Every structure is written in structure tokens, then in C-alpha cells.
Amino acid sequence: MSTPKIAVIFYSTYGTNHAVAEEAARAARGAGAEVRLLRVAETAPQAVIDTQDAWKAQAEKVQDLPVVTPDDMAWADGYFFSFPTRFGAAPSQVRAFIDTLGGVWGQGKLINKTITATTSAGNLHGGMEGTLLGFYPTLMHWGAIIVAPGYTDESIGAAGGNPYGFSAKAGEFNEAGKAAVAHQAKRLVDVTARIAAPSIETA
Amino acid sequence: MSTPKIAVIFYSTYGTNHAVAEEAARAARGAGAEVRLLRVAETAPQAVIDTQDAWKAQAEKVQDLPVVTPDDMAWADGYFFSFPTRFGAAPSQVRAFIDTLGGVWGQGKLINKTITATTSAGNLHGGMEGTLLGFYPTLMHWGAIIVAPGYTDESIGAAGGNPYGFSAKAGEFNEAGKAAVAHQAKRLVDVTARIAAPSIETA
Amino acid sequence: MSTPKIAVIFYSTYGTNHAVAEEAARAARGAGAEVRLLRVAETAPQAVIDTQDAWKAQAEKVQDLPVVTPDDMAWADGYFFSFPTRFGAAPSQVRAFIDTLGGVWGQGKLINKTITATTSAGNLHGGMEGTLLGFYPTLMHWGAIIVAPGYTDESIGAAGGNPYGFSAKAGEFNEAGKAAVAHQAKRLVDVTARIAAPSIETA
């Protein structure tokens, strides 16, 4: 079976989703995938970022990480997304990146990719489900294959039981959360390896 | 201002949503509304209900409450719904009732009604947002006006912070929850009184 | 590669979704799947059905087809659903069947199934997207893998371009629609064969 290529793509304002992405990347590598850990480009003006020390510190922390590009999307067999909620939807930084993908999409390079996603919010129910449910349809436009975790492992219930993807209370990414993220990433790798494999006849 | 007519409509398997509905009815009456507390007809076979003592007990507890009818939907100016989740969606009992409303809908009797909804789940994130987000679109088909609570009151954050509607962990409807439900019901009454009021010109 | 087992499951009031299901079954068999064509049990009272000649005729037409059971859901590797919209959601007949699956779900027998769905509506935009977008989250609760068509084939755009699943205008299932349904079914078979296949190491 070929080695599945996974892009772990995150946007993180204060660090929670960065930590989630690192755990996902670690678990995906452990499961045999080739992994790129990629950040979504910041679009907020530096002057705005500078008004918040925690945001500024996180921006500096990730500045040497590669920024995700359309080529990464074409390269990968599967995507693991992690980003906070903004009023029940993905941050505009993520949407800005998505909106640059018309070209590779039009070339058919986003077809049959696997996808799973996670999020975080300040409130227990502050869009943790809605953000993911509103994101997956975009991937359906690409012909992606959605691999939401459901209740396929006990770690999911222990981490809050969000069947659409792990969701963290902002700033609270603990051991139970790590186990749920690791499971979600490993399952993505497993499904991706199967989807991306050459057919047995031609192998 | 005319007295708004509110239908509090619930389906409850083990009692949580019955308790939520009673609290909503109490608060709506306190806010000056004329209220009908109505249950959704059970559609599960009695033989299935009898296999679960808690379900059977709840069914007996509500048997003397009136069952909601299409006429109730035409009568009310606003609806307060309460029901558990079933795999991230409203229970089939609720959908079975909804499916009988083609007649009153076709006669234009469901236009301009206000609506708010609450739910419950066994897991913290087990469809508590998704169930409500999947239900409101149905009401949009009727030309209803959606009055989700957002964060219009501090009680909402204290009860888990679900902006789409209060959501209870099954069996755990506590004082914080009651405050959030009471706020959601009172706000529905306030908005309904304004929507349903005759225009000032004709008053 | 093992033969994928596909359950084509439909509910049809006047025949459109029955025709869609037959086309999906035909295409899935042609793609090498073992197929069960199954209808969702009617839950409306016979007295209601009898008031509409077209509904009654359709009910009689399908009476000898097998009714889908929880065992069928455990048996299949993948599901192809077809049903009309009811105010932007699946019909209560479908939800009633879904609500009986707590048992097989609790036993883990619904994990890793593939799923795709189609719908129909009387209006061009009368819930054709909303019905599918509101249905897939339920399957996510099971740990299903969502195989929406996106724009993976030219037939999809020619049939209206619904990326979440084929959608028919009620009563108008034409050749363009058949091509889109056939593609959606074949793609489900292809993905299912890969997901359900034993790992190459053990093959």
C-alpha cells in the first residue's frame, strides 16, 4: 500500500489549534503517513495583531512554518484541518485561502481527497458543531471524501463527544483531547491509504 | 399590544424536554403570553416503549396532555420547540408531525410565525448544535421568523453557551438551564408580541 | 478486491425516488457491487395514503419490494439513499427508520460505511441542497464516510450541478439525471471497494 500524503493545515490565533495540529501531525506520521504541517497565511493587518500580545506572540511562534499553498492541496491525498470558530464559521483567514483554490479545483486536482476537521471555541457550545458542519460542505464541492470521526473510538466521548470532529475549549487542549485528535488523525491516514492506493489489479 | 399566543411543543422520551417545556411555558405565561403546552404524538409502537421502563413511565406521565395539531400551529403566533437529538436531528416523532402540516402550510397559515427551539443530548457535543441548525431551515420554508437566543443574556453562557438554543445534557436540567430557557421563552414572547401586533395605523 | 455490498435505500411518494433508486441499483451492479434495493417502510396511515391516488398507486407498486432493516444496514459496506424533501429535511418515514438503528449503532455495526444521497423537490431550490446537507450529519454520528459527488464528472453539471447529491425536480427524472445518478452510484462503489477491501498485507 502506498504511503498516504497528509496535509495538516491550521490557523491558530492564540495557540490551541497549533497544538492540535502538532498532535495530529505526530499521530499521522506515527500511522505511516508522509505529513506536511502547514499554517494558513495571516490576513489580518499587523497593526491589529500588535494590539493583542497573545496573538502577536503566536504569530511570531509560527512565522518559520511553511504557509499552505494550492500546490500543497494538489500534493496531498488527505487534509486534516484545525481552526477556531468565528461566530459559528471558519475564520476568514481560512476562507481566504479556500478562495484561492479555484485554479487547482478547475484542473480537477482536488478530487477524491479525504478530509477531517477540528475546531475550538470559547464557549462549550459556541459553534463547535456548527463550524464543522458549515465547513464540510465546501469540501463536498471539491469531490472530497468526508471522514468525520463519529463515535468510532472511546477517546471521542471522553473528549466531549463531538462526532463531527474534535473541538477544544480555547486554551484547554488536554490529554483527553490529544487522544481524540490522535485517533481522528490515524483514522484519516487509514482511510486515505485505502482511497489513494492503486487498485489491486494494477498494483 | 395584543397578547401573543405561544405554542410550547415538546417531545420527551425520558422527561428532560418535558421539564424544559414546562419551564418555557411558565416563563412565557409570566411574560404575558397565552400559552398552550402541547406534546408531539408518540409514533413508536407501544411494544417498543414497553421495553424501556423510563420511556414507558414518561409516556404515561404525559398521556393527559393535549397532542399538538395543525390547528394549534395555525392558532399560535409563535412556537417554542423542545426535543432530544437523534443522531444530530429531530426525532422522527417531531418530523412525523411536521410532515402533516402540508395542508395548513398550503393555506398560508404558517406564515410569519416566530420560532425558537431547544434540544438535549447524551454527549456534551452530541448534536446539540447540529440538531437545532438542521431544524430551523424547515421553519424557513414556512416563512417563519427565527428567534435563536445568541448571547442576548448572561444566563445563556452560564448554561453552556449554545447560541442556537438551549441544550441540556440528558437528565441534567438544572437551575442554570432553567434561567436560560426562561430567557429564551421571554424573548420569544417579546419578539412575537411585536411581530403579531396589529399595525399602529389600524390599532 | 472484495465485492462491495451496497444497500440502495429509498422512500418514494409518487415514484421519482423509486426511479432514481432503480437507476442507482442498476449502475452499482454494473460497477461490480452486490446490491440490495430496499424501500423504507411507510408510516403514514393507509387512510391518508388512500386520499391520494398517485401515492396509493406508488405504495402498491413497491409493496413486494423488501423493507430495509437494521440487519441490512449492518450487512452493507455502503449506502445509497434516495428520498424527497419535506420542508428541507428527510421525510419522517426515513427518520423513523433511522431512529430504529440505535441498537446496531451501539454494537458498532455502522462504523466505516460509505454513504451518498439524492433527493427531489417540487421547486428548483426547494430544499434540494438543504435536505442533503441536513442528512449527512446523521451519518457522521455513525462514523460513516461521506461520498458526496462534488463536480467529479460532467454529468453532474448537466443535471443541475448539485455537489451534495443528485436532486430531481419531482416527476422529472430524465436522461441527464440518470447519467448523474449512475456516476454517483459508480463512484460510491469504487470508494466502497477501496474502504471495505482487506488490507493488502492480508489479501
Add this chain to the structure above:
Amino acid sequence: MSTPKIAVIFYSTYGTNHAVAEEAARAARGAGAEVRLLRVAETAPQAVIDTQDAWKAQAEKVQDLPVVTPDDMAWADGYFFSFPTRFGAAPSQVRAFIDTLGGVWGQGKLINKTITATTSAGNLHGGMEGTLLGFYPTLMHWGAIIVAPGYTDESIGAAGGNPYGFSAKAGEFNEAGKAAVAHQAKRLVDVTARIAAPSIETA
């Protein structure tokens, strides 16, 4: 009754949603509202816009229109949104503006606003419903009151019958569409006038 204040807010790449917004503004004024016609700031780099003549021409056409600000959101009693779909979701330009509203939201200045929305897509079903269904939840976070059109007027069915809001095929905003948009705008004004009115006791 006080004069309702309506912000008609649009983002338009090639002109369709600009035309929809102008029709909505015209109809809202005709219904007695005070209207601000506002465009969402462009966030794409000028170099990208310059690669497409039609986009560049539209950008020049609107350059003298005021750009919507958080103050406009606080000022208005109701919002009419118009924007195209991007893979089944609002464009990142719109989300970028939304993401700047944390401040006025935190001050409670977005509570009890009415909202309705319209969209456009290149395909008949290419996210026309999904884009609106994914947008309304964000407004729910603010405590907004959702005034989707449903089937409250015959013009809606004649324009495609999207109950969640008018949706245009890109470049095809015809007379039937104008009638549906005018109805949607007038209904927003009517509901807003009722919601925003001082209570009769204090009038």
C-alpha cells in the same frame, strides 16, 4: 411607528450581487426604510483583480460606494446581505468583515437586528441553498432575528423557489428575480419596523 434603518450590504465580483443590492435598496426605500447601500471591502490583492477584466471593471464601478463598517452594523435595525457563493459558503471578503465585528458584538450592539440574505452561483444548485444555510448561524450568534422569505409571496416560486433567500444564476438577474428581491426586502422592512418600534406603552 419609527422608520426602520436598513443596511443593504453586498460583495460582488462581476456585478450580479451589486444589481441585487440596488434592487433591494430601492424596494426598502419604497417601503419606507432609511437605507444605506454599502459594499464589503475587497481583500484580494489588486494584482489578482487585474488579471480578470470583468472583476476589475466591477471593482472600479463600486469604488465610490461607501464601505461597510462596524458602526454601520450598530446603526442599522436590519441587514440585507447579497454575495456570491464560494464553494458553498460566503466569500472570504464577507467573512473578513464579519471577523472585525467582535468589538461591537461584545458591546451588545448587534442584538435583535433583523437579517435576510441572498446569493448567486454559476450552477443551478451550486451552493445556492448551502451558502445561505451556512451564513444564518453566524447571525444567530449575534442574537439576530432571521427573516428568510420562505414561500410568503408568489414571486419567490417564480424566481426559483429558494425559501432561504433569493438566489441568482450568476449574470442572470431578470425581472422575476427583481420581484423576488423586492418582496424579500419589503418583508424585511415590515418585520424590522415591528421589531425596532418602541413599545406601544412608551410610544
